[in-house]
Amino acid sequence: MPTYNGEHWIADALNSIASGGDSDGIECIIIDSSKSSATLDIVSSFSDRLQLYAMQRLDLPTWQQKTNLGLDLASADYVCTLHQDDKWLPGRSSDVRRWISEAPHxxxxxxxxxxxxxxxxxxxxxxxxxxxxxxxxxxxxxxxxxxxxxxxxxxxxxxxxxxxxxxxxxxxxxxxxxxxxxxxxxxxxxxxxxxxxxxxxxxxxxxxxxxxxxxxxxxxxxxxxxxxxxxxxxxxxxxxxxxxxxxxxxxxxxxxxxxxxxxxxxxxxxxxxxxxxxxxxxxxxxxxxxxxxxxxxxxxxxxxxx
Known part of the structure; x- marks a missing residue:
């Protein structure tokens, strides 16, 4: 998740992952370039519901730079991106696990x-x-x-x-x-x-x-x-x-x-x-x-x- 001044949307985005009913094992890497801590303060409130790795990187202003760092840091074989203003629908994590298990290649x-x-x-x-x-x-x-x-x-x-x-x-x-x-x-x-x-x-x-x-x-x-x-x-x-x-x-x-x-x-x-x-x-x-x-x-x- 590449974020910037995302305090208006980020809670909705993270809640859509956490409330999906199958968030265990999902690694959420949030890379934020906001000058204030407002976005990451909201992110930290989800630490008891999600496996979070959040960091502030003022030197990475664009979503492309932050996404590439996330790709480097991720440990899973499959990844996806979620921008701060978008969200998952209920059942996504279960469906994605099924997609991967049925066609891992x-x-x-x-x-x-x-x-x-x-x-x-x-x-x-x-x-x-x-x-x-x-x-x-x-x-x-x-x-x-x-x-x-x-x-x-x-x-x-x-x-x-x-x-x-x-x-x-x-x-x-x-x-x-x-x-x-x-x-x-x-x-x-x-x-x-x-x-x-x-x-x-x-x-x-x-x-x-x-x-x-x-x-x-x-x-x-x-x-x-x-x-x-x-x-x-x-x-x-x-x-x-x-x-x-x-x-x-x-x-x-x-x-x-x-x-x-x-x-x-x-x-x-x-x-x-x-x-x-x-x-x-x-x-x-x-x-x-x-x-x-x-x-x-x-x-x-x-x-x-x-």
Missing amino acids: VALHLSPAIIIGSKGEKLGVWRCPFPIGMVSNETFIPNIIVQNFVAMPAPVFRRDLALAAGGVDEDLGYTGDWDLWIKLGLLGEVWYHEFPVSAFRVHAASLTVSSARSPDYFEAQQRTVLQRHMEHVPLASRVKVLRAAEASIAVNVALASAANGMPQLIPRALCRLLSLGPLGIWRFLSTSRLTERVMPRIRAKLSGAL
Whole structure:
């Protein structure tokens, strides 16, 4: 758990682990870069309910740096991340133990996630565009190159492979997780599970919202991942995937900019989208999970939460 000024959310996040009914043996590593002790004071109040390793590291200001330190310090074979504003759903720990026992070789376990608002209200469900079960490399890579459809608190992954992949790229301030999922998918099998066992919170202070306030930065972060991994897409489908990925970036930037009062990029995004043609648009909407990602944010905006 990489934290920073997390006193508003951290109790809810930790309580979601502690109250899951099966927290024995779960190692919680909290690395905090807050200047005050408020976040870690709340963390310490859970010491009788969770196996905690908490530390203040002012020299590690980004979530990427803190996540990489957590990967180094962890002792388990499988790890996951939980940001301070997200949470686990009841039964997650039991489900994850079953996933691992049934397929210990899998590099990356994925599942849907519930999207919640600032007060914990359910706003939607965020799914991956895969059937339940093992997802082949030939299916995973071309789809995730188009759009990061993985909610941050959902994945469970092998620590050894994450370390072999170099952990989270600390130069990717917004898309470091997307890059990591692709690297893990290239190193081993991916398994998609049916039911959501985590919740991703949308609110005005989230990383997605703050990153989107600079359209150039927002676009550059996404384009870096695209350029880095396009070579892993089969040659026969590379042009089609690249066109869909370019449209996805344009749509993401336009929608994020519009949400921050800058709607002028929407026409360009629409042109990109329409250039895909009817079948291409349908494939794009299916792969990107655009509706599932955008509608909860619109509901949050209308309610005043964003």
